[in-house]
Amino acid sequence: MNNAQFCKGFHFTVYHFTSLRINDNTRTGEGVATHFIGRMRRGTGRLCGEEKNVELKAGDVFYIPKGCKYRSFWYPDAEGEVCFDSFGFDCFPQEQGAVYPTQVIRCSEDALEQLQLLANEPKIDCAGVGRLYLFLSLVLDDMEKNMQQENTVVEKAMACIRQDPEMSAAEIAHCCGVSESALYRVFRTTLHKTPVEAKHAVLAQRAVELLLGTDYSVENISAMLNFSSAAYFRRVLRSQTGKTPREIRKNALF
DSSP: OOHHHHHHTEEEEEEEESSOEEEEOTTSSSOOSSEEEEEEEESEEEEEESSOEEEEOTTOEEEEOTTOOEEEEEEOOTTSOEEEEEEEESOOOOOTTEEOOSEEOOOOHHHHHHHHHHHHSOOSSHHHHHHHHHHHHHHGGGSOOEEOOHHHHHHHHHHHHHHOTTOOHHHHHHHHTSOHHHHHHHHHHHTSSOHHHHHHHHHHHHHHHHHHHOOOOHHHHHHHTTOSOHHHHHHHHHHHHSSOHHHHHHHTTO
C-alpha cells in the first residue's frame, strides 16, 4: 500500500463556524463514507439520525458510524463560535456481531489524553493513526452497542430480495428489523456489497435463466424484470456477469 492509499482511509480536520450551521446527508444513498470520532471544543450540536437524536455540548466526544444518514445542527456559543475536531477513518475494530450507533462516548483520562495529542498534531501518519486506534482501544468496551447476528440479517434480507427484487432498501430493512443505515453497514461488512448490488445479482441470475431458457428478446426480458430500460438492463447484466445478453446466449450453444 502506498502513502496515498494509506491516507485515503483517514480524514482529520477541525471545523469552525461563526453562525448556525445545518448539514443534511440523509439524501445520500449510503450515508457518510467513513466512521467519525468528534470532540466538541466550543458551542453545541445535535445529530438527528434514523435511530435516535444525540445532543452535544462543549467537551463531549462523539461517534458517528460509517453509513449513517443524519442531519446535524451546530449552534454557536455566547461568543458566536462553534468548533469541533473530526477524525474520520474507514476501518473500525468493532466487536463481532456488534453495531455501534451514533453516541456520546464516555472517556477515561488516558483516552482523552490520546485524543488531545491527536488534536494537537492531527497528521495522517503512523503516530496520528496510532493515537486514534489507541484511543479506540481505550473506549471500545464502554461504547454503546447493539448486538446483532449479521448473518441472520443478511439471510433475511436476501430472502426478501429473492421473493421481491422490487423492494426498496427501506422496506428490506423494515422486514429485517433494522434501520436502513444498519442494513447497508451489515451488507458492506459481510457481503462487501450494497443491498442494491445484491438485488442486481439476483436479477442477473434470473436474466441468465431467461436468456438460456427462452427466446424472449432482450427488451422483453428487461421489461419482465422491471428494468427502466433495455440499456440499463444490459449495463447491470454486464457488471454482474461480464457478458452481454448475446454473449450469454452464444456461449450456451457450445
